[in-house]
């Protein structure tokens with residue numbers, strides 16, 4: 033004759049989602065231990081039994097961060113019926129390791145329209161079947177919903193272990209058992225964001241966030257919910273997602289004691305909202321905790337499914353690891369397993385600047401289309417703006433009429449070093465190419481600008497004035513104003529093809545092209561796209577040259593007339609470094625670089641009125657005259673990874689007659705020249 037007390041105990045455990053097979057050996061041991069005294073076992077709703085089960089489970093736990101799979105497809109014949117006949121439940125005894133709770137429809141109100149989750153998801157809500165350990169279900173493909181889940185982190189688990197052995201509290205650990213949360217509502221309180229899962233495909237991903245969550249002392253809670261005596265313990269906060277966009281936020285709390293009823297989820301949310309509003313005095317649009325939770329899920333899903341995000345984070349500096357936020361984005365491998373390592377210990381690349389996770393909406397891996405030595409990505413982290421429309425060119429291209437005389441014959445022996453070999457910088461006597469820089473090379477052996485040379489370029493501000501300035505003529509052809517002056521630039525002359533040195537010669541820097549890790553990004557200050565470095569840069573580092581179509585002044589005027597000034601997004605650069613030496617400069621002869629339609633990454637460098645970290649230096653490579661040259665940008669100071677690269681355009685913001693309307697400067701410099709902030 034079967035002891036009805038045994039059945040009662042099995043049923044009590046079953047109500048907590050613990051299968052008979054798990055209970056049986058433990059109960060047997062307990063009966064032995066307590067000398068078949070059921071009083072001890074039945075006390076406090078089988079607390080001793082629960083404790084013993086959990087203790088045993090903890091002992092058995094080998095892999096604390098094991099991945100559990102949960103089959104959520106209601107259409108699939110369930111292997112275990114959590115709501116049906118108790119006997120059918122016994123197959124669920126394989127659940128001896130960590131896992132997660134799955135909530136059912138009705139635990140919290142359905143998501144609002146604003147959640148961005150298709151309504152069909154809600155209507156397809158079905159009771160979820162939990163089949164821990166059934167990893168094969170993950171490979172069913174489309175239409176066979178499955179989730180990959182991650183158990184609590186090691187830290188949390190070990191804390192659990194200690195709490196279960198010391199506190200004598202019945203612990204319901206997520207996923208340890210097939211759990212029907214309707215039946216154990218309060219021990220593990222979870223928030224369901226989406227009531228059902230859509231078709232999940234292979235490659236489901238899951239995340240795990242460890243969060244400090246308050247645990248409510250239920251003794252006090254009985255008297256007053258708001259008087260809950262919160263005790264800070266590390267708990268579990270899971271985000272579960274599928275590539276098809278369904279995300280669940282699951283918060284597992286361990287309560288000291290079982291509670292007598294299931295609180296309404298709306299009431300819980302309302303309480304928390306009130307608390308948050310009280311504490312943080314939030315103003316603005318109506319605050320909704322549910323919306324916040326939904327947003328967390330949405331952002332998680334975006335990030336988890338964004339391959340661009342992966343590429344983005346790969347480029348971030350290893351030093352970022354020292355900064356505080358850890359990306360908990362799940363990384364599912366082909367076996368649909370999540371590498372616990374990657375979750376608890378993020379790769380350097382998964383840690384972000386300013387403690388913020390980045391959520392790129394638009395990401396282009398390489399805007400240069402392979403034209404440069406390095407890839408240059410473009411990212412809009414906050415929005416989803418249209419990528420800029422232009423053709424990437426790594427070198428200047430003549431539009432039509434510009435005369436750029438590049439010929440070997442025009443390079444005199446004074447302007448090249450055919451007798452050199454190897455690296456000119458290591459030669460005891462500087463070669464002829466250093467003549468332009470007063471017999472000293474402008475570059476150091478490290479490939480940087482010589483600090484003294486850089487200083488003289490920046491500080492020696494000489495101006496030349498044309499007799500008949502092309503820029504003034506462009507503003508008012510009939511009555512041009514007097515030349516406002518052009519700064520006299522120090523030139524660099526690099527070795528080139530007519531030189532005997534190798535391509536690795538230290539006096540060839542700009543011609544080798546971009547070597548630094550750069551990124552175009554959408555600036556938060558309203559400057560449009562900007563350029564930033566993804567690596568720390570030393571002072572005097574070559575960044576890039578300003579590349580565009582080589583146009584004559586006349587051609588540029590025509591372009592300006594055709595387009596409304598404020599529609600243009602780039603500023604053409606006048607190659608005016610030597611204008612002062614010409615008595616009269618013909619508009620068909622004066623050259624400009626226009627990067628509006630064809631350009632390189634320099635077209636994204638924004639202006640800064642003061643203390644810009646880039647400085648432009650004219651560089652002669654294939655021609656020795658000052659009529660056409662390369663305009664190269666070098667750092668004026670050390671620049672940290674992720675800092676924006678800026679350049680002083682030399683704009684006169686008060687000059688309203690300029691053919692291109694000046695923008696409203698948002699450079700943020702204390703001594704910003706755009707004082708009036710018009711436009």
Ligand SMILES: C[S@@+](CC[C@H](N)C(=O)[O-])C[C@H]1O[C@@H](n2cnc3c(N)ncnc32)[C@H](O)[C@@H]1O
Nearest residue numbers: 559560561602635636637638639695697698699
């Ligand atoms: C050479 S482009 C730089 C890239 C540009 N931000 C973009 O989105 O393509 C010059 C234009 O950028 C914007 N810009 C550059 N520096 C700025 C600043 N300091 N404040 C506001 N806008 C700026 C202006 O619209 C200007 O016409």
